[in-house]
Amino acid sequence: MLDFIREFGIILLVCKSLGILSKRFGAPQVVGEIIGGLLLGPCFLNLMKSEDTISLFAEIGVLLMMFSTGLGTDLKQLVKTGKTAFMMALVGVLVPLLGGTLLYSCCFGFHAPGSSGFYSALFIGTIMTATSVSITVATLQELGKINTTLGTTIVSAAIIDDVIGMIVLTCVIGAASGDNGSLGLIFTKTTMFFVFAFVLGYLINRIMKWLDKKYPHTQRIPIFSLALCFLMAYIAEEYFGIADITGAYIMGVALASVDDAPYIEKKIDTSAYMIFAPIFFANIGLQTNLKGMTKDMILFSLFFVIVALFCKVIGCGLVAKLAGFNTSDSLKAGVGMMTRGEVALIVSQKGLAIHLIDSSYFSAVILLIILSSIATPLLLKWMYKDNSKKVSKL
Amino acid sequence: MLDFIREFGIILLVCKSLGILSKRFGAPQVVGEIIGGLLLGPCFLNLMKSEDTISLFAEIGVLLMMFSTGLGTDLKQLVKTGKTAFMMALVGVLVPLLGGTLLYSCCFGFHAPGSSGFYSALFIGTIMTATSVSITVATLQELGKINTTLGTTIVSAAIIDDVIGMIVLTCVIGAASGDNGSLGLIFTKTTMFFVFAFVLGYLINRIMKWLDKKYPHTQRIPIFSLALCFLMAYIAEEYFGIADITGAYIMGVALASVDDAPYIEKKIDTSAYMIFAPIFFANIGLQTNLKGMTKDMILFSLFFVIVALFCKVIGCGLVAKLAGFNTSDSLKAGVGMMTRGEVALIVSQKGLAIHLIDSSYFSAVILLIILSSIATPLLLKWMYKDNSKKVSKL
Numbered sequence: 001m002l003d004f005i006r007e008f009g010i011i012l013l014v015c016k017s018l019g020i021l022s023k024r025f026g027a028p029q030v031v032g033e034i035i036g037g038l039l040l041g042p043c044f045l046n047l048m049k050s051e052d053t054i055s056l057f058a059e060i061g062v063l064l065m066m067f068s069t070g071l072g073t074d075l076k077q078l079v080k081t082g083k084t085a086f087m088m089a090l091v092g093v094l095v096p097l098l099g100g101t102l103l104y105s106c107c108f109g110f111h112a113p114g115s116s117g118f119y120s121a122l123f124i125g126t127i128m129t130a131t132s133v134s135i136t137v138a139t140l141q142e143l144g145k146i147n148t149t150l151g152t153t154i155v156s157a158a159i160i161d162d163v164i165g166m167i168v169l170t171c172v173i174g175a176a177s178g179d180n181g182s183l184g185l186i187f188t189k190t191t192m193f194f195v196f197a198f199v200l201g202y203l204i205n206r207i208m209k210w211l212d213k214k215y216p217h218t219q220r221i222p223i224f225s226l227a228l229c230f231l232m233a234y235i236a237e238e239y240f241g242i243a244d245i246t247g248a249y250i251m252g253v254a255l256a257s258v259d260d261a262p263y264i265e266k267k268i269d270t271s272a273y274m275i276f277a278p279i280f281f282a283n284i285g286l287q288t289n290l291k292g293m294t295k296d297m298i299l300f301s302l303f304f305v306i307v308a309l310f311c312k313v314i315g316c317g318l319v320a321k322l323a324g325f326n327t328s329d330s331l332k333a334g335v336g337m338m339t340r341g342e343v344a345l346i347v348s349q350k351g352l353a354i355h356l357i358d359s360s361y362f363s364a365v366i367l368l369i370i371l372s373s374i375a376t377p378l379l380l381k382w383m384y385k386d387n388s389k390k391v392s393k394l
Numbered sequence: 395m396l397d398f399i400r401e402f403g404i405i406l407l408v409c410k411s412l413g414i415l416s417k418r419f420g421a422p423q424v425v426g427e428i429i430g431g432l433l434l435g436p437c438f439l440n441l442m443k444s445e446d447t448i449s450l451f452a453e454i455g456v457l458l459m460m461f462s463t464g465l466g467t468d469l470k471q472l473v474k475t476g477k478t479a480f481m482m483a484l485v486g487v488l489v490p491l492l493g494g495t496l497l498y499s500c501c502f503g504f505h506a507p508g509s510s511g512f513y514s515a516l517f518i519g520t521i522m523t524a525t526s527v528s529i530t531v532a533t534l535q536e537l538g539k540i541n542t543t544l545g546t547t548i549v550s551a552a553i554i555d556d557v558i559g560m561i562v563l564t565c566v567i568g569a570a571s572g573d574n575g576s577l578g579l580i581f582t583k584t585t586m587f588f589v590f591a592f593v594l595g596y597l598i599n600r601i602m603k604w605l606d607k608k609y610p611h612t613q614r615i616p617i618f619s620l621a622l623c624f625l626m627a628y629i630a631e632e633y634f635g636i637a638d639i640t641g642a643y644i645m646g647v648a649l650a651s652v653d654d655a656p657y658i659e660k661k662i663d664t665s666a667y668m669i670f671a672p673i674f675f676a677n678i679g680l681q682t683n684l685k686g687m688t689k690d691m692i693l694f695s696l697f698f699v700i701v702a703l704f705c706k707v708i709g710c711g712l713v714a715k716l717a718g719f720n721t722s723d724s725l726k727a728g729v730g731m732m733t734r735g736e737v738a739l740i741v742s743q744k745g746l747a748i749h750l751i752d753s754s755y756f757s758a759v760i761l762l763i764i765l766s767s768i769a770t771p772l773l774l775k776w777m778y779k780d781n782s783k784k785v786s787k788l
Binding site (some may be wrong): 006008052267268 | 395399400403410414446453457613614616617618620621623624625627632638661662665667669
C-alpha cells in the first residue's frame with residue numbers, strides 16, 4: 001500500500017514537470033505526462049509498472065474527464081451535431097476495418113472468406129476501429145475548444161464509435177465462432193441502454209435540479225453527482241455491455257442543465273487534475289513494454305500504426321467535409337478521432353482469448369496507442385495555432 | 395475494477411446522505427459517514443467489505459486530511475503548545491498502558507513480571523496507547539476550531555503520541571522477546587527523522603516559496619505539494635518507521651508559510667471531500683465484523699473500551715488542566731485524544747504475530763475504534779455547543 005503512495009508521488013512530480021516542460025516547447029501538457037509514464041515504466045527507468053490499482057486510478061481519471069465533458073455539453077449543439085457524428089463514427093469504423101484487413105492480407109497473404117486466416121485479418125481491422133476520446137477531450141479542454149461545434153461532434157462521434165466498434169467486434173467474433181445469436185442481443189442491449197439512460201437521466205435531472213435549488217453551492221451537489229456518475233458508469237458496462245466512460249459522459253449530459261453544473265464541473269476537474277488524470281496519462285506510458293520485439297514485428301507494427309491513423313483521418317475527415325465543415329476543421333475532426341486507447345487493448349485481449357491473433361500483435365497495438373496519444377495533441381495544437389494565425393492575418 | 399467503481403458510488407451516495415442526516419440531528423457529519431460504512435459492511439447489509447484498494451483510498455484520505463491540517467497550522471502556536479502537547483502525549487500514553495495492563499490482570503489473573511501472561515497484560519495496555527487524530531481533526535475542522543490553541547495542542551499531542559506509543563511498543567516487544575537492541579535503534583531513527591524532516595522541510599519551503607512567487611495560483615503548486623506530501627509520508631514510514639500520516643502533517647507544516655497555502659489547502663480539501671475522505675470514514679464501518687463474539691469476549695470488550703476511553707480522557711485532561719486550560723477545555727482535550735484508529739489494529743496485529751495475544755482480542759479493538767470514532771465527534775460538538783451557550787449567557 002505504501003508503495004502506491006510513493007509511486008503516486010513520483011508520478012505527480014515527474015509527469016507534471018514534464019507536462020510543464022512540454023507546454024514550454026509548445027506541445028500540450030498531456031504529451032509530457034505520457035512521456036513521463038514511458039520514462040518511469042518498463043521501457044526506460046523501470047521504476048514502476050502498470051498494476052490493477054494504478055489502472056483503477058487511471059480509470060477513475062477517464063470517468064472524471066468524460067463526466068466533466070458531459071457536464072459542459074451544450075445540449076442543443078449535441079442534437080445538432082448528432083447526424084454528422086453518427087456518420088463520422090460509422091465511416092470512421094468501416095474504413096479502418098477495411099484498412100486493417102487489407103494490411104494483414106498484404107503482409108501475410110489473402111485468405112478465403114470463412115477461413116481462420118480471413119478472420120485473423122478481419123480481427124486486425126477490428127482492433128483498429130475503436131477511437132479513444134480521452135486524449136482528444138483533454139487536449140481540446142486545454143485549448144479551450146471543447147464546447148465548439150467541432151468539439152461536440154468529435155466527442156459524440158467517439159461515443160457512438162464505441163458502440164459501432166463493439167457491434168463489429170461481436171459480429172466478427174460471432175462469425176469466427178459460428179455463433180450469430182449474440183448480435184441480436186447486443187442490438188437489444190444497446191437500444192435498452194439508451195432508453196434506460198434517457199428515462200433515468202430525465203428523472204435524475206429533475207431530482208438534482210430540485211436539490212440544487214434547495215441547497216445551491218453545497219458539497220452534497222458535486223458529491224452526489226460524482227456518485228451518480230460512478231453508478232451510471234457501472235450500470236452501463238455491467239448490465240448493458242456499454243463502455244463505462246459512455247455511462248459517465250451520459251450522466252454528465254443529464255446534469256448539464258442543473259444550475260450548478262459549472263460548480264460541479266469545477267469540483268470534478270479539481271479532483272481529476274490533482275491526482276487521477278495525471279495517473280491516467282502516466283499509465284499509458286507505464287503499460288508500454290517494447291522489449292522482445294523482432295524486426296519483422298517492428299515493421300508490421302509501423303505499417304499497422306500508419307494504416308490505423310490514416311484510415312481514421314481519411315474516413316472521419318471525409319464525413320466532416322461532406323457535412324459542411326471546412327478543410328481545416330475536417331482535418332481536425334479526423335485527427336481528433338485517430339487516438340486509440342485501452343479499448344484497442346481490450347479488443348486485442350478478446351482476439352487472443354479466442355485464438356484469432358497471438359500476443360505478438362500486442363506490441364503493435366501499444367505502439368499505436370502511444371504514438372496516437374502523443375501525435376494527436378501535438379497535431380491538434382499545431383492546427384489550431386495555424387488556424388488562428390490565418391485568422392489574425394485577415 | 396468495475397466493482398470498485400460501483401462500491402465508491404454507493405459509498406458516496408449512502409455515506410454523504412447519512413452524513414447530512416447526522417448533521418440534521420445535531421451530530422457531526424463523520425458520525426453518519428461511519429454509520430454508513432457499518433450499514434454497508436459485513437455487520438448489516440454485507441454489500442461490500444474493506445479490501446486493500448478501499449484501504450488505499452482511505453489511507454490517501456487520511457493523508458490528505460493530515461496534510462491539510464498541517465497547511466493550516468499556525469507555526470507560532472505550534473511552538474507555543476509544544477511543551478504541553480509533549481506532556482499530554484506522554485501521560486496520555488502511560489495512563490492507558492497502566493490501565494490496560496491492570497484490566498487484563500484483573501480479568502485473567504496477575505502474572506509475575508517477566509512471565510508470558512505479564513507480557514500479554516502489558517500488550518493489552520500497549521494496544522490502548524496510540525491516539526488516532528483524524529476523526530478529531532475532521533470534527534474540529536467541521537466545528538471551525540482546528541486553528542485554536544486547543545486544536546493545535548491536540549493535533550501536536552496526537553503526533554507525538556504516535557512516536558511515544560511506538561517506543562512503548564518496541565520496548566514491550568523487545569522485552570517479551572528478550573531483545574533490547576531495537577530500542578536504541580528506534581530512538582536513533584526517530585531523532586534522525588526529525589532532523590531530516592527539518593532540513594528537507596526548510597529546503598522545500600524555500601523552493602516552493604520561490605515557485606509560488608513565480609507562478610502563483612497555478613495548478614502546479616497544489617499538484618507538486620501533494621506529490622511532496624505523498625513522498626514525505628512514504629519516506630517517514632519506510633525509512634524511519636514513523637507513521638505516514640505524521641510525514642504528511644509535517645510536509646503540510648513545512649508548506650504552511652507559502653503564500654498560496656490557503657489555495658493549496660482548498661484544492662487538497664476538495665480532493666479529500668469529493669472521494670477520499672468519505673471512503674476513509676466508511677472504511678471504519680466496513681472493517682467492523684462483530685459476528686462470532688462470545689459472551690465473555692463481549693464483556694471484556696466493553697471493559698476494554700471503557701478503560702481505554704477513560705484513561706485517555708483522565709491522562710490528557712489532567713495534563714491540560716495542569717498546563718492552565720480551564721476545565722471545559724481540558725475535558726475537550728481529553729475527549730479529542732481518546733479516539734483510536736488503525737494504529738491500534740496494527741499494534742494488535744504485531745502482538746498476534748509474536749503470540750502475545752490471540753485474534754479474539756481484535757473484536758475488542760474494533761469496538762474501541764468504532765465507539766470512540768462515533769463518541770468523540772458527538773461529545774466534542776456537544777461540549778463546544780454547551781460552551782458557546784454559557785458564553786452567550788454572559
